[in-house]
Amino acid sequence: MGINGQLAIPEYQRPYCWQDQQLAQLLTDIREQKLLCKELSPSLPYYLGSLILHQEGDKLNIIDGQQRITTLVLIASLLQQGQNFPLVHSLEFKHPISQQQIKHNLKWLQSYFSEQQEYWLSLLDFTKLQFTLVITQTEDDAYRFFETQNTGGVRLGGPDIIKAHHLRAVASLHQKAFAKQWEALGKLDDTVNALLKGRYWQQINMRGLPSHQQQKQLRDTIVSELAQQTGNGADIAFGRAYRQLGLAGEISQHLAQQGYELRQPLNAGVNSIRYLSYFRSLYHQYWENPDLPHLPDFKAFITWLKGLEGCGYLEGLYKACLLQYISQFGENQLETAAKKLFRVVYSRRVSNQKAVRENSIYAFIRETPVLDWVALSYTPEQCFHYLDSFSLQVEGSNLDSNSVKRRFIGTVCDFFKMPLAPEDYKPHFAQALTQKVAGSLK
Template sequence: MSVQVATCTVDQLISQHLIENGLKESNTIVCSEGQPITGMLSIPEYQRPYCWQSLQLKSLLEDIESHRLLNSEQPYYLGSLILHQEKLSNGISRLNIIDGQQRVTTLSLMAVLLNPSLGASYGLSFDNPVSQQQIKRNLKWLQEHLDELKGCIALEKLQFTLVVTQSEDDAYRFFETQNTGGVRLGGPDIIKAHHLRAVDKTFQTTFAQKWEGLGELDGIISALLKGRFWQQMNARELPSYQQTKLVKDTIVKELAQDTGASKEDISYGRIRRVQGLSGEISQQISQQGYDVRQPLNAGINSIHYLSYFQELSHRYWENPDLPHLASYQAFITWLKNLDGCGYLEGLYQACLLLYISQFGEDQLDDVAKKLFRVVYSRRVSNQKAVRENSISSFVKETPVLDWIALSYTPDQCCKLLDRFELRVDPSNIKGNSVKKRFMDKVNNEFGLSLNDEQYEKEFAAALTRKVTGSSL
């Protein structure tokens, strides 16, 4: 890995950006080996939008002012900037900001207000409308605090460490090992950069906009990881949501590092073939999409994969608007309002997406309730609370995701779900416990007609009979 390291002030950084390679000696940024670092600052298309708000601006100003009052002669350290130096065909270098765009953009806005003569001659380019709107809001806020800005900001006393690599991949590898300033990228942000870098530059802007249109991806990625990891053939452990670094590493490994290098956009799915007596063959595909557990390729393939499942999640889980499946829609709306079932809800969503990606809407209303009986059984078979680690244990004992994935038809899947034996632990089903409230709601939703005294002995049989058409 070839890395150049240099220390520079914000004043030097902006001066270099303005005058490109025609550096004045006093403003030249020199690396530790004595070589000048040159290039125009640039924000790659695949970077997330500029999102700092007044809270971050206020915090930065307060920190700089506190430092100035205590150490007026010492520079204020703003952390590291990680840059990829890209050589363009015209011989000019471009310094792509890999880590630090929030700080650099904010300081650029301050510089323009402090020195209006920079005007049109200075400025990073922002095509993303989110960035453009936030810049307008922040400029207005900074203008309103201009006196405070003039009192505490001296660009020549604000200092960065520059880390410059010649390879984009090296820049991202270095970024992942550093604890630099600013808001750290999460797993979805890192895989975004990975896949957009794999897209042909001609289409990067198009796919960057497509990615931004997906919105928040944490939920769908969590569901997909459950579907991919919780299987008996290739079982893998998922870290707890509280282990944020491990979660990020898992996302990056599974959905970026371990994806194939091929540029092909490949999807997998089940095909139903019928061969007639004369040998003719007709084929039917249940769903025109991707398989949860399929291998992925870097770039367009993975972007389309995430987009497909985000759309499924929105349509069938997050905000269903399905007049032709009114009963299913009503049931999902009820299900998402259950208390004390957050971890179970995560598994249920993974199961639901896996089923829909294989079989579409075929028998979806019935399957949704059958899945509920299996997945939410943990709410009544546990003595008290449903803990996060108990869900992975449950899947090992009851491989419900495999039942779906290995089924060839909806009928086959329904039979596997119906074989599950529901049990009720008699603890904590009195009074106003979470468990008791859950059973009350299930009793009402499914019309089980049970009184409190019947819960221990008859709840499991009544729900099973209602959902499967048979008793235990």
């Protein structure tokens, strides 16, 4: 059965992004395989993995393999092997990131081949390249193959896969515009990790999350929560509203915020893209780069908080709590909320004997459902009541040495202007911090 069609790169594909390391690895693989073939049988082809294509009319959309194919096109062009690799004259690259990377890689490859072009001309025979070819008739089948691939080069991450899922759900007329919007979001990993914590760590349906070291499991979790479990439908944003009743019975309605709820159900396509765009914007504005001249105290607090030592896992939970609060209440009493959330979330730094391990955060959130305290509150004051009810305890070991715990308490005392000597940390730190955070309401 013949295969007919023009190869094309769909809008929902990520741009061409291979860099020097991946180029060198591909050339090394080709050279080693060619030398092995020479020893066994000169006629053996050399195998370069699988390609996944989606047949769409007279087009064959590249679902997996764009990075390798593009690199081979560049090599064939430089080695003047276009007659043996017709793709040199057929593929188009419209994305500006792809175009920029192609320019860089052409220079790198030109330099690489400059002193050994004859060697590579004799070594590389494009008529002997071999791939496993998978061609699907539906985008759904192509996507299922795509999300399970782990080919060489830059491994697909969760955000890359959910991008493909949601852009293919957008009407073709608007795919390019939403693809540009997605690319403008930049690196989504930290935002997505915060969203996963907010969506998974809830008492009504508490679920554990894979460790940051379990890359495949974490990727599968992202795909499941933010792609496979999304529905079909319009762009719907849920949010808190309240009705004010007048003495004559008249009703006025008010919206607490204009964005999306962190834990809301999502639909594939535009809904999920805008949801991620909204939270990426919140993450950048209130955590990554809090340039907020109208909230100088909040900016100063967040800047200080990001510099704390030995608190990486706690910071992950804190960011989820902060996004949950802002998505519900906006900037309403935000500085107060930030400090009250700190007292609860960072309590693990002083209630543990030594280190704060990743798995201890999940145990803490099961006992202290701080995300639920925020999510289930109708007003900031109700949320503060829950946060203030938390009892902060200081575990007394490792306070008489130069430990991370002792340095942490000293840093907190300096920031909140609590003049405590090290011998007073155990009996007085918890009470002093609680009073300082309560005083931020005034």
